[in-house]
Amino acid sequence: GAGVSQTPSNKVTEKGKYVELRCDPISGHTALYWYRQSLGQGPEFLIYFQGTGAADDSGLPNDRFFAVRPEGSVSTLKIQRTERGDSAVYLCASSPTDRGGTYEQYFGPGTRLTVT
Amino acid sequence: AQSVTQPDIHITVSEGASLELRCNYSYGATPYLFWYVQSPGQGLQLLLKYFSGDTLVQGIKGFEAEFKRSQSSFNLRKPSVHWSDAAEYFCAVGAGDFGNEKLTFGTGTRLTIIP
Numbered sequence: 577g578a579g580v581s582q583t584p585s586n587k588v589t590e591k592g593k594y595v596e597l598r599c600d601p602i603s604g605h606t607a608l609y610w611y612r613q614s615l616g617q618g619p620e621f622l623i624y625f626q627g628t629g630a631a632d633d634s635g636l637p638n639d640r641f642f643a644v645r646p647e648g649s650v651s652t653l654k655i656q657r658t659e660r661g662d663s664a665v666y667l668c669a670s671s672p673t674d675r676g677g678t679y680e681q682y683f684g685p686g687t688r689l690t691v692t
Numbered sequence: 693a694q695s696v697t698q699p700d701i702h703i704t705v706s707e708g709a710s711l712e713l714r715c716n717y718s719y720g721a722t723p724y725l726f727w728y729v730q731s732p733g734q735g736l737q738l739l740l741k742y743f744s745g746d747t748l749v750q751g752i753k754g755f756e757a758e759f760k761r762s763q764s765s766f767n768l769r770k771p772s773v774h775w776s777d778a779a780e781y782f783c784a785v786g787a788g789d790f791g792n793e794k795l796t797f798g799t800g801t802r803l804t805i806i807p
Contacts, residue, residue: 618782618797632794681795683736
């Protein structure tokens with residue numbers, strides 16, 4: 577079946593602009609995660625959804641970042657008033673819910689955001 | 693808060709040689725530990741994971757890792773590397789109600805294979 581998909585694959589925007597990054601999880605996966613990977617670094621957790629609700633948004637760096645998942649499937653990461661420091665690869669992952677069991681996160685290819 | 697240290701930024705090994713990538717973690721409870729591989733232009737792929745039980749974990753592509761609580765380590769090994777193993781490798785520790793909702797990654801080790 578299809579894996580996690582992310583669009584666009586590349587996004588170039590000017591400082592101060594608003595951007596939206598989209599993630600389509602694997603069908604049936606109830607959990608969805610956003611990470612940010614800066615150059616030369618490992619991925620950094622941003623936010624985690626269980627269904628439609630954000631279960632943990634402790635990684636969002638400031639109030640310019642916001643994410644939604646209104647129907648419990650597709651998610652959009654929104655960044656307002658972009659800054660050059662926001663330039664990074666934004667990764668999305670999904671996983672099935674298996675209470676009491678173990679499950680892995682399946683990652684998408686990422687969206688490379690460049691703020692000029 | 694949990695953290696992961698990968699002390700080696702870059703490792704070069706000859707094809708056919710053995711490999712060990714180091715990972716040390718810091719976490720207050722029993723850790724859930726992972727190794728991921730990232731090839732250029734590809735997403736992260738899970739190689740193996742440790743949740744509990746046997747401390748020697750087998751993964752895909754011939755990789756294995758050993759959890760050593762006394763050393764807070766989870767080193768990745770492969771007895772004989774192939775040119776296709778060249779990639780970036782990330783160790784991660786999981787936290788949350790089920791142990792992996794929130795992954796904390798190390799900075800990665802880039803593996804180069806020479807013929």
